[in-house]
Amino acid sequence: MILYSTDQVFLPLVCISIASMVEHCRGNRPPVTVLLHDVDETARKGASSFLEELGLQLDLVDVDGSWCQPWAKARGQSPAKFGFLRMHELLQRPVGRVVVVDADTRFMDDVNKLLAHPLDGCAVAAVNDMAVVAEGRVPDLCAKLGIPQSPGYFNSGLLVIDLEKWLHANTGQAAIDVFTQRSEILTFNDQCALNAVLAGNFRQLPIRWNALQGTHRADWPVSMHHFAGHFKPWKMGLCRRLPSVEKIMGAPNIDFYRAACRSARSHNLDPAGNQLLETISAGLLLGKMSVNGRLRQHTLRSSSSLLTSFASQHPHLME
Ligand SMILES: [Mn+2]
Structure with missing residues (x-):
């Protein structure tokens, strides 16, 4: 089973x-x-007609996200970020792996x-967060969460x-409890909560399975x-044509x-959504300045020597 949790924007x-x-x-398509x-109904219909063409076993499940208020709202987060923490109540068919x-x-x-990837008895496998590695924040984040520095901090x-x-192990509920009982330890929402709950008890996946934009070498x-970084290949307006920006996002992307x-628009799904403002501002000085700022931060991250040392210390994760 492959699971996504979203609001209308995403x-x-x-x-x-x-x-x-x-x-x-290559083989079977998983449900x-x-x-x-x-x-809303229009977006739901759009999604189901877009996905219908893919010939999938598909469940679109409406979720009432009010269970995670008021803390989600207080953190400026969409309830969609947390839906998977209660997936066992929401999945509509039996499943072993998600x-x-x-x-x-x-x-x-x-x-x-x-x-089919071996989990070695772990409940979760994930990829080390290379942006956090590049910025040298692993020791601080782990200390704040009260977890060991090895095997590290994963991206969710x-x-x-x-x-x-x-x-x-009651993992989903334990992560929810972090929000209501220990929210002061959180920096990156559900990702920090899960890292805190698992406390290093996860199976590391090769980093190719979560190639973070900006810290994944060419x-x-x-x-x-x-594309969790500053550059989104589906937006950026005209700035995406800047050679430096295009190089980061990759022309094929x-x-x-x-x-x-x-294709999404032909099904009445609008990926630009509320991004019109960004498209307009991208042509303005403000937009240019923000792109320059993002470029600077990108250069700092992507040239971090911590990436190279991670790679040499974890050859099995680089394959
Ligand atoms: Mn993301």
Whole structure:
């Protein structure tokens, strides 16, 4: 089972991520569940007609996200971020393993490999967060969460979960309890909460499965792009044509999202959504300054020597 949790704004990107996943499936296509938070009828119909063409076993599940208020709102977060923590109540078919995926992702490899990946008795497998590595923040974040520095701090953009073990350890509820009881330890929301609860008890996946934009070197292999950084290939307005910006996002990714967004729009799904303002401001001085700032930060991160030392210390994660 592949699981996405979204609100209306990110629904088009979820559809695009699913399309990229299907494109790279060699064997069976795993069933897909999308948890929908505050999605209106037009967008729901658009998503189901877009996804219908992919020939999937698909469950679109409407979720009432009010259970995580007021703390989600207080943190400025959409309830969609937390839906997967209660997935066992929401999934509509029996499942052993769940791959939880962010909306801002593009698959380049067969997701069935993750469904078969050994978990060595762990409830969760995930990829070390290389942005956190690049910025040298692993020691501080781990200390704040009260967890060991090894095997490190993972990114929650892609999680492989053994549902039975996850339920047995009450992992989802324990992460929810962090929000209501220990929220002062949190820096990155659900990601920090899960890292705190698992306390290093996760199986490390090769970093190719969560290739974070901005900290993934051009010569490292990629099984899934994660555009969590400052540059989004589906937006950026005209700035995406700047050679420096295009180089970071990768021309093939820009082309992929351009075509995918066109297809989404033909199903009445608008990936630009509320991003019109950004498109307009991108041409203005403010936009240019913010792009320059992002470029500076990108250069700092991507040239960090901590990335190279991580790579040499963890050769098995670089394959
Ligand atoms: Mn993300």
